[in-house]
Amino acid sequence: MSWIDVLGTYATRKRATRGHQHVLYIKHKGSAWAYSEDTLQAPLHQFAHRVSTSNSRRCHINAFLGFAAQQNLPLLLDLQVPPRMRKPCFSYDQVWAWAEHMVLRKKCKTEQSDSDSYGKGKALFFPRPQESHASQSNYVQGLVDALTLKGALYSPNRELRKVGILAAKLALPAETQRQAPLIDRSAFLKLTRACPSMLAFAALGWRISAFRAIPMISQEQQAMTFSVPTQKSCGSNIEPLTIRCQCERYHAGERCSLCSMPVPRVDTVDYGTLKRFGATGHSPRRSLAVAFRVVGGDANVDFDDEHVVTTINRRMMWFRKGTARPAKGLKMFNRYSQDHTAHPQHKLPLFLLKVAAELLRKGAQRIFVDKHNNSVQLLNVNKRALGPRFTGRQ
Numbered sequence: 001m002s003w004i005d006v007l008g009t010y011a012t013r014k015r016a017t018r019g020h021q022h023v024l025y026i027k028h029k030g031s032a033w034a035y036s037e038d039t040l041q042a043p044l045h046q047f048a049h050r051v052s053t054s055n056s057r058r059c060h061i062n063a064f065l066g067f068a069a070q071q072n073l074p075l076l077l078d079l080q081v082p083p084r085m086r087k088p089c090f091s092y093d094q095v096w097a098w099a100e101h102m103v104l105r106k107k108c109k110t111e112q113s114d115s116d117s118y119g120k121g122k123a124l125f126f127p128r129p130q131e132s133h134a135s136q137s138n139y140v141q142g143l144v145d146a147l148t149l150k151g152a153l154y155s156p157n158r159e160l161r162k163v164g165i166l167a168a169k170l171a172l173p174a175e176t177q178r179q180a181p182l183i184d185r186s187a188f189l190k191l192t193r194a195c196p197s198m199l200a201f202a203a204l205g206w207r208i209s210a211f212r213a214i215p216m217i218s219q220e221q222q223a224m225t226f227s228v229p230t231q232k233s234c235g236s237n238i239e240p241l242t243i244r245c246q247c248e249r250y251h252a253g254e255r256c257s258l259c260s261m262p263v264p265r266v267d268t269v270d271y272g273t274l275k276r277f278g279a280t281g282h283s284p285r286r287s288l289a290v291a292f293r294v295v296g297g298d299a300n301v302d303f304d305d306e307h308v309v310t311t312i313n314r315r316m317m318w319f320r321k322g323t324a325r326p327a328k329g330l331k332m333f334n335r336y337s338q339d340h341t342a343h344p345q346h347k348l349p350l351f352l353l354k355v356a357a358e359l360l361r362k363g364a365q366r367i368f369v370d371k372h373n374n375s376v377q378l379l380n381v382n383k384r385a386l387g388p389r390f391t392g393r394q
């Protein structure tokens with residue numbers, strides 16, 4: 001056995017989407033290795049059914065490599081292994097030291113110092129808010145998995161692994177969920193002008209990973225159907241979602257949301273574009289939830305109504321655990337929209353208000369759009385009062 005030093009400390013590449021990518025260059029007696037999130041992710045892990053699983057694993061590896069570089073961790077080379085198969089290894093101690101580092105860092109960190117470091121582009125050991133949905137303790141497990149599968153962990157040991165991961169889980173607090181920033185009216189206009197596919201992305205209200213993984217979109221007459229990729233915590237296949245034209249539900253020839261959006265190209269929806277307009281990957285989803293709440297609130301929609309609950313959960317894809325049936329309560333919805341009083345209709349994108357109104361509309365209700373005040377209303381109208389224009393279809 002021999003401990004070897006990491007030479008050339010570390011290199012970073014600035015990425016458009018998240019922080020820096022750390023690369024460790026290791027040289028030892030004529031051999032050289034480069035460890036990065038690309039080389040340390042096991043090929044088997046790349047077959048995860050969701051792209052985001054694979055991405056978050058890369059994120060764990062990258063965070064650890066940043067720590068390894070900063071602390072200048074020495075690596076271990078097992079000389080009993082034939083030279084051709086030798087690989088510099090990390091040790092369990094180093095993984096636990098990283099977990100400890102995260103615990104300590106979290107404890108002395110404030111929200112303020114956190115957002116400062118994002119702005120200045122300092123090396124990050126934590127993901128950006130848009131990627132921190134999972135609890136921090138997953139980091140340790142994800143890393144140990146990757147190192148083990150890649151043969152970059154010295155002497156894998158089931159007992160050590162179990163004890164260490166459990167300790168890290170107990171020590172690392174579950175990440176407090178930070179809310180993604182809402183997209184206001186003017187930012188939404190600019191965003192959708194720069195990338196028209198954002199309209200469909202925002203109208204669906206799905207996670208960006210789900211949207212980008214949509215396998216098929218079919219356009220029918222006055223309808224668009226989106227196949228749904230497999231979802232987090234959802235065991236079965238989800239029925240495709242169809243959005244239908246609702247122009248005839250509007251007053252004064254207003255076009256419905258479907259007729260005001262192009263068929264999206266899912267790969268054009270990316271973090272970089274959202275970031276340019278002050279949004280994160282989760283912002284459109286959050287904004288739609290708030291639009292639901294605000295439009296529904298203004299129209300006295302009963303949020304306890306089973307149909308309303310199902311409609312919202314189906315659209316936003318909040319399912320009962322392990323199934324493709326919409327959740328029963330509005331727990332997630334309430335969490336997403338808890339600050340709705342700070343976002344009255346006139347601040348929100350009109351397009352999203354229309355999407356919300358179309359979904360919450362009941363029976364004979366019509367949608368009135370007040371462009372001047374940037375608001376929509378759901379009104380029960382007397383057909384005759386509107387004149388012959390509306391008596392045809394109902």
Ligand SMILES: [Zn+2]
Pocket residue numbers: 244245246247248255256257258259
């Ligand atoms: Zn329409």
